[in-house]
Amino acid sequence: MNSTIELLAPRYDIAWYPWAVQYFFMIAVSYASLWLAAPALVLGKKAWLPTARLALIACVSTTLVAPVALLADLHQPLRFWHFYAYANSHSWMSIGSVVLPLYLVSVLGLAWLAWRPALQAQRSTPGLSGMIATWLSLGSGITPRALVAVVGLAALGLSSGIMLYTGAELAIVKARPLWNTVWLPPMLATTGFIAASGLVLVLNRVSRLCSQTAIRQMLYVLLVTCALAGLIAISWFLDGVNAHVGSVAAALESVSHSDSWRNTALWGGITGLALFAAVLFLLTRPTLRQKHARVVLTSSQPALFAWAWLLGLVAIHMGWMFRWVVLMDVQHVARNSAGFHHYGIPAGSSGILGIVGTFGLWLAAILLIELFIPWRQAQQGGLIATPTHATQDASTHSLTAKKGASSHA
Amino acid sequence: MDAIRRSLLGQMVRLSAGAALIPFSSLAQAGINQQPARHEGDPTKRYGMLVDLRQCIGCQACTVSCHIENAAPLGQFRTTVSQYEVQHQESGELATFMLPRLCNHCENPPCVPVCPVEATYQQRDGIVVVDSDRCVGCAYCVNACPYDARFINQRTQTADKCTFCAHRLEAGLLPACVESCVGGARVIGDMRDPQSQISRMIHEHRDALMVLQPEKHTLPQVFYLGMDERFTTRPTAEPVALEVLDPHGQEMGYEFHH
Numbered sequence: 001m002n003s004t005i006e007l008l009a010p011r012y013d014i015a016w017y018p019w020a021v022q023y024f025f026m027i028a029v030s031y032a033s034l035w036l037a038a039p040a041l042v043l044g045k046k047a048w049l050p051t052a053r054l055a056l057i058a059c060v061s062t063t064l065v066a067p068v069a070l071l072a073d074l075h076q077p078l079r080f081w082h083f084y085a086y087a088n089s090h091s092w093m094s095i096g097s098v099v100l101p102l103y104l105v106s107v108l109g110l111a112w113l114a115w116r117p118a119l120q121a122q123r124s125t126p127g128l129s130g131m132i133a134t135w136l137s138l139g140s141g142i143t144p145r146a147l148v149a150v151v152g153l154a155a156l157g158l159s160s161g162i163m164l165y166t167g168a169e170l171a172i173v174k175a176r177p178l179w180n181t182v183w184l185p186p187m188l189a190t191t192g193f194i195a196a197s198g199l200v201l202v203l204n205r206v207s208r209l210c211s212q213t214a215i216r217q218m219l220y221v222l223l224v225t226c227a228l229a230g231l232i233a234i235s236w237f238l239d240g241v242n243a244h245v246g247s248v249a250a251a252l253e254s255v256s257h258s259d260s261w262r263n264t265a266l267w268g269g270i271t272g273l274a275l276f277a278a279v280l281f282l283l284t285r286p287t288l289r290q291k292h293a294r295v296v297l298t299s300s301q302p303a304l305f306a307w308a309w310l311l312g313l314v315a316i317h318m319g320w321m322f323r324w325v326v327l328m329d330v331q332h333v334a335r336n337s338a339g340f341h342h343y344g345i346p347a348g349s350s351g352i353l354g355i356v357g358t359f360g361l362w363l364a365a366i367l368l369i370e371l372f373i374p375w376r377q378a379q380q381g382g383l384i385a386t387p388t389h390a391t392q393d394a395s396t397h398s399l400t401a402k403k404g405a406s407s408h409a
Numbered sequence: 410m411d412a413i414r415r416s417l418l419g420q421m422v423r424l425s426a427g428a429a430l431i432p433f434s435s436l437a438q439a440g441i442n443q444q445p446a447r448h449e450g451d452p453t454k455r456y457g458m459l460v461d462l463r464q465c466i467g468c469q470a471c472t473v474s475c476h477i478e479n480a481a482p483l484g485q486f487r488t489t490v491s492q493y494e495v496q497h498q499e500s501g502e503l504a505t506f507m508l509p510r511l512c513n514h515c516e517n518p519p520c521v522p523v524c525p526v527e528a529t530y531q532q533r534d535g536i537v538v539v540d541s542d543r544c545v546g547c548a549y550c551v552n553a554c555p556y557d558a559r560f561i562n563q564r565t566q567t568a569d570k571c572t573f574c575a576h577r578l579e580a581g582l583l584p585a586c587v588e589s590c591v592g593g594a595r596v597i598g599d600m601r602d603p604q605s606q607i608s609r610m611i612h613e614h615r616d617a618l619m620v621l622q623p624e625k626h627t628l629p630q631v632f633y634l635g636m637d638e639r640f641t642t643r644p645t646a647e648p649v650a651l652e653v654l655d656p657h658g659q660e661m662g663y664e665f666h667h
Contacts, residue, residue, distance in 0.1 A: 003496035015548035075546025
């Protein structure tokens with residue numbers, strides 16, 4: 001059959017636009033960062049507070065933006081109410097449409113509870129932020145720690161629903177063999193955690209919180225999730241390597257017939273390994289101790305940790321690219337005709353403008369939080385007597401990129 | 410790596426980590442993704458189509474008449490005829506293979522259960538239709554159909570597909586593609602009526618009939634007579650036409666590289 005030539009076939013457009021990538025990316029960062037905030041906010045582990053504060057703003061901002069991207073991917077966005085008027089329990093997407101708003105409310109509830117003591121303390125601030133704090137803090141009552149834990153647990157439960165439905169939604173599609181594998185949902189979740197810990201590292205740097213504890217914790221999370229992603233990829237490959245049809249067979253066919261797929265596979269593999277190796281390198285450097293204070297610090301963790309945000313960027317790239325390949329590139333693989341469909345990203349709202357616009361909206365969300373919410377003092381309920389004391393959390397080792405080592409010593 | 414070792418590795422994976430995922434997999438496939446109840450349409454009928462490829466000359470009259478009858482936007486089709494140039498492996502003789510494609514109105518349509526608003530449903534006569542007033546245009550069904558039979562209509566921004574021209578069947582007319590077929594290659598009818606032409610042809614050619622992508626277990630109800638098995642799945646063919654793009658990435662036309 002090598003001599004078969006396809007003379008005539010229609011051109012099939014892609015059905016899901018880059019909006020879908022933005023949604024899957026934002027919602028994955030959202031649920032993963034919620035889990036990163038959980039040790040401090042749900043279990044009350046003080047050592048995780050700096051991480052939780054960063055993870056919470058990452059979570060809230062992405063949770064707000066993700067549904068916008070999802071709505072934009074509908075060709076009839078104003079009919080979104082049909083999801084509720086004609087809900088269909090047979091469809092994973094319909095189940096998702098019920099879970100998503102509940103999840104959004106639970107995340108906003110958790111964030112409000114975590115930020116409330118600091119908001120109460122900020123009420124006396126003159127100007128707009130004082131007004132907003134007065135309005136948002138809703139009275140002077142204490143925020144029960146148990147309530148934070150309960151709402152946190154509810155949010156975690158709903159986030160598992162999001163993980164499940166976003167994965168299952170793709171994995172059940174037999175028409176796209178590359179999606180039709182049980183290994184896709186765990187891989188989506190794992191790469192979500194990679195991206196979320198990367199975002200926490202970046203936010204830790206740009207917010208000048210520069211918590212060393214957060215960096216170390218995120219590097220450990222990255223180490224574990226990168227290893228897990230590798231294991232899932234290997235398991236997926238071994239699971240399907242014998243089959244003539246299915247996900248692995250389709251992937252091997254795409255890689256062998258397309259330069260672009262080959263490059264993508266190489267790029268993904270190399271970036272993943274490099275990220276894992278770099279994280280391992282950082283974590284195995286000698287830890288700075290009191291007795292080493294006078295030793296040259298360039299090779300020690302604190303100095304290198306100042307650059308961990310660069311690894312954060314790589315991690316974000318991994319999480320986003322995985323979704324681009326899964327959602328966009330897979331749609332280019334022809335199902336009934338020969339070769340691959342051509343797809344050039346359009347400049348407009350269904351293409352580049354949509355991608356940039358979603359990130360712009362996210363930036364706006366995070367800037368609004370930075371402007372009006374004292375997120376740096378988020379905690380597991382209780383009361384904050386004075387806002388200045390709250391920053392002196394024992395577990396927070398303030399460390400700026402430039403003079404971190406000296407402040408630590 | 411030899412087959413036995415690969416098989417062993419595969420089994421090991423399935424037994425270890427894979428075991429944890431199996432319950433989830435069966436839940437996703439069966440429990441939630443099941444077919445909803447059919448409604449509307451005549452329950453005494455089951456429409457199907459038989460395409461006699463021996464009669465098809467690839468004239469695309471069906472493509473054009475469907476396009477006009479159903480007012481599909483330019484470049485979007487409810488039915489098309491794929492054409493392939495094939496060469497005999499031994500004699501080197503060339504021939505053209507024609508393959509009309511349309512919605513298979515499957516007995517187990519994967520496009521139906523995925524719809525989050527039940528806008529797409531299967532009638533009791535087997536025809537899969539879309540309620541375009543309800544459709545939110547999420548395009549999940551477009552991705553879920555293995556036959557590329559669905560598309561998002563650029564004008565209505567909702568899912569669009571072949572309906573066997575249900576509006577014409579109701580009026581006692583044949584679908585546009587069947588009526589315009591020069592060679593009489595397309596036969597539509599009620600498969601529950603043993604006297605219908607399609608029932609008689611199915612009975613007569615039972616062993617020779619083939620459907621597209623049978624391995625997907627969608628149970629297509631468009632049957633092909635005179636089919637080459639190698640074309641039931643995605644053909645291993647070379648695309649002849651390459652899109653030519655201008656410097657801005659806009660399509661300028663096609664170039665044939667043979």
